[in-house]
Amino acid sequence: MIEPAAQLTLSLTVNGVPVTRTVPARKHLVDFLREDLGLTGAHLGCEHGVCGACTVRVNGEVVRGCLMLAVQADGARVETVEGLSDTGEIADLQREFHERNALQCGFCTPGMLIAAAELLAQGGTPAREDIRAHMASNYCRCTGYQAIVDAVEATLRARAGGKR
Numbered sequence: 712m713i714e715p716a717a718q719l720t721l722s723l724t725v726n727g728v729p730v731t732r733t734v735p736a737r738k739h740l741v742d743f744l745r746e747d748l749g750l751t752g753a754h755l756g757c758e759h760g761v762c763g764a765c766t767v768r769v770n771g772e773v774v775r776g777c778l779m780l781a782v783q784a785d786g787a788r789v790e791t792v793e794g795l796s797d798t799g800e801i802a803d804l805q806r807e808f809h810e811r812n813a814l815q816c817g818f819c820t821p822g823m824l825i826a827a828a829e830l831l832a833q834g835g836t837p838a839r840e841d842i843r844a845h846m847a848s849n850y851c852r853c854t855g856y857q858a859i860v861d862a863v864e865a866t867l868r869a870r871a872g873g874k875r
């Protein structure tokens with residue numbers, strides 16, 4: 712006989728909203744966000760921590776949602792691309808992505824935006840190679856990365872007071 716999966720209750724804050732749910736103990740954070748909370752911005756690609764499609768922030772740290780169990784986020788502050796978008800934190804970055812065609816299918820885009828937001832939070836105007844290095848753990852199968860780096864660079868420059 713197959714034993715039912717153990718269920719655990721977690722309480723956390725997701726995009727500023729307190730949430731309590733009971734989930735299978737082995738459910739991953741990205742599946743919890745998508746299936747239990749309807750936050751489908753974080754995507755599921757490789758499921759092995761390689762592609763970055765599932766990127767979210769937990770207590771301010773950028774993490775792979777496919778490598779973390781939902782119950783490990785008990786008590787944490789989780790932010791998804793929906794939350795970053797709603798607060799306006801990445802409005803300028805989103806505009807640059809749009810204007811520079813830095814997305815095609817869009818599958819990688821939420822993860823790219825969260826990865827880029829981490830770099831933007833550091834401030835300054837890093838060199839293109841440094842932008843590429845920072846974004847290197849997020850994969851895109853469509854764009855060739857050039858436009859993504861352009862968009863991130865333009866946002867960094869604008870925030871630093873330079874021209875777009």
Ligand code: FES
Nearest residue numbers: 756758761763777
């Ligand atoms: S789905 Fe998590 S890194 Fe690819």
Ligand code: FES
Nearest residue numbers: 815819851852853
């Ligand atoms: S836009 Fe399609 S994977 Fe990046």
